[in-house]
Amino acid sequence: MAFPAKYPSLNETTLSDGAKAILERIIRVAFPHRNFPDGAYQRMRDKIVAEAESSTWFRVVLTQGLLTLDAKLADGEHFLELPQDRALAVLRSVQDLEFFGFIRRTTVLNLYADPVVLQVLGYEGESFSQGGYLHRGFDDLDWLPKARIEEAGEPLVETGPLPYQVRTESGTTAPGTPAAISGGSSAAAAAGPGPQSGVAADGRTQQPGAVQ
Known part of the structure; x- marks a missing residue:
């Protein structure tokens, strides 16, 4: 019951x-x-x-x-x-x-x-069915400011990618800095003659990225 x-x-x-x-x-x-x-x-x-x-x-x-x-x-x-x-x-x-x-x-x-x-x-979903992200704005970073530097009181300038770097005893320096182009520096001696040492083969100072 x-x-x-x-x-x-x-x-x-x-x-x-x-x-x-x-x-x-x-x-x-x-x-x-x-x-x-x-x-x-x-x-x-x-x-x-x-x-x-x-x-x-x-x-x-x-x-x-x-x-x-x-x-x-x-x-x-x-x-x-x-x-x-x-x-x-x-x-x-x-x-x-x-x-x-x-x-x-x-x-x-x-x-x-x-x-x-x-x-x-704001999520667009998975990318495979839409051909991936490469051509769909994957690298759009409009919300970030461009990289800027300030050197010894000089006005801010925009920077771009450097063509190469020179490794010194104290670290890596960008081409065009005194440590990179000084004829008596260990960087120049270690790099040897050539474009990457900052000194052209004929002894002239070579600007970074210049074509001889």
Whole structure:
């Protein structure tokens, strides 16, 4: 003989429309993004419901967990009507319960993979199907200033790539510096005659990058 539960709602194993509305509110409160469209949260709600349907255990846990939220409130309050700060406090009080862990895990793995959410966040998605990143602005750094240097009170000048470097006993110096072109320096002696020593074969000083 089957005995009915004292509270008939405890027999519920499927989500009602009201429970689904509570689920969507939980996702919005736990993952607040003002610029996310409503559709993203609604699809996330449906995803959680679908995941729960594949497991009797999670379906029961989720259904009963959603029903307990209003039971935690006093004076006939409803979770759907709470302001954001109070709704968040309620979720903090149930954050260790299994139904909320199921909601949180599923949302983390799926909400930020929603194509519309990716567009809002400015992520273009994987590159393989679009031919890679090479010709799609991979090296666009318009938001960074060009490299600039200041030498001994001289005005700031823009710098470009150096054609080569000369290694000295004290480190690596750029072509054109005194250590690189000094005839008596260890750098010139180590490099030997030639363009990279800063001295041309006929003894004339060679400017960096000049073609003889």
